[in-house]
Amino acid sequence: MNRWDKCKAVCFRSFKVDKIVKELCDWLKENDFDIESKSSLRLIQSENIFEGRCVLSNKNFEPNSTLIEFPHQFLINYRLSFKIQGLVEFFEWYNENYLKKNNLENHLKLSRLDALYLLILEQRFNPNSHLSKFIYSMPQSYDTPEYFDKVIIDNLPQYLKFDVEKRIDKFNLKFNFVKNLLAEFSKISTDKKVENLVENFNKENFRWVFCSVNSRCFHAKETEICDQDDIVLANKYFGVLNESDGELNRSINCNSMEEYEELNEKSEEIRNNLCCIIPYLDFLNHSNDSNAYAVFNESDKSYTLKSQEQSDFSETKLVNKDEQVYITYGHHDNKTLYIEYGFILEENIYDKITFNFRDLKKLIQTDENSEKFIWQCAIQKNLINDLSCNKQEGPSWSLLKLLDLIHIFNDDFKLLNSKQSKKSKNSNLELNFYDIQHFNFVKELFLRILNNFKKDFIGSLDRLNALSVNLKETYHFKMSKRLVELYLEIIELNINLANDEQRWAMLF
Numbered sequence: 001m002n003r004w005d006k007c008k009a010v011c012f013r014s015f016k017v018d019k020i021v022k023e024l025c026d027w028l029k030e031n032d033f034d035i036e037s038k039s040s041l042r043l044i045q046s047e048n049i050f051e052g053r054c055v056l057s058n059k060n061f062e063p064n065s066t067l068i069e070f071p072h073q074f075l076i077n078y079r080l081s082f083k084i085q086g087l088v089e090f091f092e093w094y095n096e097n098y099l100k101k102n103n104l105e106n107h108l109k110l111s112r113l114d115a116l117y118l119l120i121l122e123q124r125f126n127p128n129s130h131l132s133k134f135i136y137s138m139p140q141s142y143d144t145p146e147y148f149d150k151v152i153i154d155n156l157p158q159y160l161k162f163d164v165e166k167r168i169d170k171f172n173l174k175f176n177f178v179k180n181l182l183a184e185f186s187k188i189s190t191d192k193k194v195e196n197l198v199e200n201f202n203k204e205n206f207r208w209v210f211c212s213v214n215s216r217c218f219h220a221k222e223t224e225i226c227d228q229d230d231i232v233l234a235n236k237y238f239g240v241l242n243e244s245d246g247e248l249n250r251s252i253n254c255n256s257m258e259e260y261e262e263l264n265e266k267s268e269e270i271r272n273n274l275c276c277i278i279p280y281l282d283f284l285n286h287s288n289d290s291n292a293y294a295v296f297n298e299s300d301k302s303y304t305l306k307s308q309e310q311s312d313f314s315e316t317k318l319v320n321k322d323e324q325v326y327i328t329y330g331h332h333d334n335k336t337l338y339i340e341y342g343f344i345l346e347e348n349i350y351d352k353i354t355f356n357f358r359d360l361k362k363l364i365q366t367d368e369n370s371e372k373f374i375w376q377c378a379i380q381k382n383l384i385n386d387l388s389c390n391k392q393e394g395p396s397w398s399l400l401k402l403l404d405l406i407h408i409f410n411d412d413f414k415l416l417n418s419k420q421s422k423k424s425k426n427s428n429l430e431l432n433f434y435d436i437q438h439f440n441f442v443k444e445l446f447l448r449i450l451n452n453f454k455k456d457f458i459g460s461l462d463r464l465n466a467l468s469v470n471l472k473e474t475y476h477f478k479m480s481k482r483l484v485e486l487y488l489e490i491i492e493l494n495i496n497l498a499n500d501e502q503r504w505a506m507l508f
């Protein structure tokens with residue numbers, strides 16, 4: 001897009017945004033929250049067209065001041081679905097006919113997150129909806145991979161494709177499960193709202209609500225937002241949510257990588273069930289260097305947006321007049337931003353390549369018991385949480401230590417001759433977990449994995465470049481290609497680092 005096109009697009013969008021903002025502010029006012037008089041913030045179309053809409057400050061704020069407080073009633077989570085008669089009937093029917101009768105696997109159960117999807121969809125198509133003006137303020141479509149042309153996904157490197165496909169599978173599984181349940185329920189329901197919801201529950205609409213919630217939610221504890229009565233109902237329909245169940249610090253008790261990955265997924269699922277959307281605050285964009293943060297306020301159950309606190313260690317990023325207010329969505333690498341939010345950052349200090357179980361397994365050429373032992377050590381010694389390399393520091397210490405371990409047990413390394421290594425094959429206790437012992441072998445393994453990745457990424461770039469001209473004009477294509485290039489840069493920088501004897505030796 002050239003500068004003129006960009007300018008035209010911004011003007012057009014700004015016009016639309018004004019109308020959306022007005023509706024949203026009117027809606028808040030109708031619900032006793034006059035945001036225009038209460039706050040020093042305003043919503044506009046960002047000058048960076050790819051950022052969409054954004055929140056701007058009308059004045060300078062001191063560090064640690066309150067920018068705005070959102071009353072509890074505007075925190076939208078599953079509990080509001082219990083106020084909709086048709087949905088409550090559906091949950092009751094599901095409880096009686098499914099939950100009690102079948103021993104369902106977790107992914108085939110309704111969850112709190114599904115209740116939030118259903119609430120927003122029901123309200124979107126309900127002519128008397130309480131939330132319709134807020135829902136109108138949400139984007140009509142998204143830039144997350146659920147919206148991509150499949151050809152783009154098919155031609156991504158395995159590193160990205162695997163997670164993108166996993167996400168799309170999850171979406172499809174959820175869609176089919178809820179659709180079938182609703183279809184069965186509609187046979188016995190006479191509620192007009194349910195009829196309406198079933199009619200509108202198609203793939204396109206579910207995709208929209210799936211992405212709306214996932215890319216615009218905050219996370220808040222159930223006990224912070226819900227009354228005890230809501231929690232009792234939620235436990236009945238969706239099971240008890242033990243918020244500490246999925247905590248990763250319990251990974252230490254895992255005995256295998258499969259168990260560890262399961263725990264990881266469970267922890268993500270629990271977090272997803274804590275999703276809540278806060279109108280207006282869902283317009284805040286992300287920066288790694290944010291000037292604000294949002295926090296739950298226990299005393300009055302409100303959600304507060306605050307300017308950053310003064311820090312003794314780094315320069316405090318201030319909220320200044322007419323500048324954008326940013327929060328941080330988390331210390332996300334570009335793969336996560338791409339999949340969860342549909343954008344990437346050119347300069348992302350948290351960007352890295354994280355090697356997973358399957359990538360590293362390819363390096364292990366040993367017997368089953370030794371392999372099991374390697375993974376158990378990796379989990380128990382907590383190496384598993386950061387098996388990555390980045391642009392600034394190269395490989396993480398955990399990755400180097402794991403490669404050191406892999407090398408000791410690898411039949412491939414015929415040079416293996418140190419007494420310590422042979423002894424350590426038989427005894428966990430004798431393994432040294434504090435230093436890396438064989439940095440030349442580690443280098444060889446590191447280069448093996450990087451070169452595999454490089455081949456995959458270069459192949460992907462070639463295939464992407466060969467796609468049709470029309471597709472290459474799309475934002476989804478451009479963002480995907482740029483992401484592949486940025487990762488290729490990380491791979492090449494790390495290959496150079498490993499090949500530079502002096503710099504490599506300095507890592508140990």
Ligand SMILES: C[S@@+](CC[C@H](N)C(=O)[O-])C[C@H]1O[C@@H](n2cnc3c(N)ncnc32)[C@H](O)[C@@H]1O
Nearest residue numbers: 050051052053215216282283284285286341343
């Ligand atoms: C919570 S919403 C923020 C409001 C959004 N800009 C809008 O117009 O509704 C999150 C979405 O904003 C966009 N976004 C947020 N931060 C961004 C950034 N730093 N660069 C580009 N897009 C960003 C992405 O599309 C993301 O999925």
